[in-house]
Amino acid sequence: MLTHQVIDSRAAYLAAVNTLAAGTGPIGIDAERASGFTYSQRAYLIQIFRRDAGTFLFDPPALGDFSELNAALDGEEWILHAASQDLACLREVGLDPARIFDTELAARLLGLPRVGLGTVVEELLGIHLAKEHSAANWSTRPLPESWLVYAALDVELLPDLRDSMVELLVESDKTGIAEQEFAAVLAKEAKPARAEPWRRLSGLHVVRGQRNLAVARELWVARDALAQELDVSPGRLVPDASLVAAARVMPASRNALAELREFNGRASRTELDRWWKAILRGQASVDLPSVKANGDALPPPRAWADRNPDADLRYKAARAALTAASEERAVPLENLLTPDHLRRVAWQPPEPAGADAVGDALAVLGARAWQIEATAQLIADAFVEVHQSASVPPDADS
Structure with a gap:
């Protein structure tokens, strides 16, 4: 029998909203994504804890919009660890705090040697917090009980951790600094989409010539479209190294691509026609990319x-x-x-x-x-x- 229930119905969600609104003090909140497994960076689990209310685990794909919860918690301080990593996926479902306390950022400002949640909790609260499920595929359904226990603990300790850090910030005369940093995290705008996102291919520096770069670009575009369609992390279909190898070698035929040892991955053969067509598009392209990326990046x-x-x-x-x-x-x-x-x-x-x-x-x-x-x-x-x-x-x- 599960000891942690995931809220995935509207009625249970609205009841939780009322309970959390009646709680006291700041809100501990965290989100679990499926980075490395899915294409999207959406939240697949949102955990919230508030004193005198308890812990609640929400299923965002099932619930969709969280505007009622956002309104109920409006103006309250939200506690997150490494807020910049979670704010985007929280805002995607309508959760947008007005004030935050970032325990990871506070740990940095306090000069702690390590700032991961587990190590900070252990150092300041004396509690060992296991982090064995941090890289799990949270799009899995149903979620295993051990994962839910892990997710709940992530937020249940945040208010106590925040209180301990507040004292240390006061002692070190860094309260004002922390407030400026927290406000900056909230105000920071999302980075605009890259003009040439395909240039982020790992190892692209070994690809020489505009024609080869055009092939690399078309392979990246084809992989990205498939990954988005399947909601799978692009690298799980065909790794960057495979695309780069194909662009560098420039195979002369579909069979030559299939025989290229470096071209591997779970979709390297099942989608071979897709990749070969991308190579042909790159070879025929009249829109050749420049050898060097555009932009205002400084040299190293x-x-x-x-x-x-x-x-x-x-x-x-x-x-x-x-x-x-x-x-x-x-x-x-x-x-x-x-x-x-x-x-x-x-x-x-x-x-x-x-x-x-x-x-x-x-x-x-x-x-x-x-x-x-x-x-x-x-x-x-x-x-x-x-x-x-x-x-x-x-x-x-x-």
């Missing part, structure tokens, strides 16, 4: 010394200064300032590169007020130091 920092030596010196000096500041504040470097923000102001600094101008540039990139306050002066000073060093003649001290 390891290439800066050759491509932009001044930027390389600025970046290294500023990064060293921020590394020291992150250690002093017990905040990870990537949370003190988003790495891409530092790279961009180092690559093309404002003129003149004073603290105010650097701060304005960081704000445009999306840095929070506390990050600008903590880093703008350090970055500006590092840039000045580099500039002055470069201005000193080699024999100035001789």
Whole structure:
């Protein structure tokens, strides 16, 4: 007999809404997806816990819309671990919090050595939380009882964890910082769709020539369409390495494609006609992709010394200064300032590169007020130091 019931009927859902509305305190919430198994990133289970209400496990595919629950919990604080991973699938069913407390982000700001939910719970609450089902296929029906126990525990401990973290944030004078970070997570807009999503094929760098890239593109498009139709993760049909191998080798016939050892996967043979037609489309295409991807991506920092030596010196000096500041504040470097923000102001600094101008540039990139306050002066000073060093003649001290 199950000890955890999954709510999949409208009547049971509405009853749960009333119970949760009558509960007290913030709401612990989590969502389980089927990443790596399905094409979609929808939630296949939503878990909610509230004190004086209890734990509820909801079946989103069966229930559809959660607007009544969202209205009942409007204005309350929702507790999530790594909120950025779950907000999209929660919003997809109508669950959109006005305030959050992100326990994963709080753990980072507190300088905890590891920030996974299990390790944070064990360190702060002294409770061992097994995570053996985190990568399970949550689209499975019915869900095994052991999975449901795991899912329930994920949210039942969140209010206690949040309370412990609130005390630590107050003690370390990081409450304001945390509030800014939580608000930024809520306000962050979804990334726009990539203009050329097929360029994310792993290993694409080994494919040379526009014609071969066109074949890679058509194979990706064909696989994506099939994956979406079947709601299966694309890589489970044919892995990236197989598509890349076919685009690189450019088989001369359908049989040659079938005989290509690297072209494997569960749909590599059952859908062979599909893949061969994609190759033919790529070979005949007049819309050849450029060899290099378009966009505003910067070159990797390891290439800066050759491509932009001044930027390389600025970046290294500023990064060293921020590394020291992150250690002093017990905040990870990537949370003190988003790495891409530092790279961009180092690559093309404002003129003149004073603290105010650097701060304005960081704000445009999306840095929070506390990050600008903590880093703008350090970055500006590092840039000045580099500039002055470069201005000193080699024999100035001789």
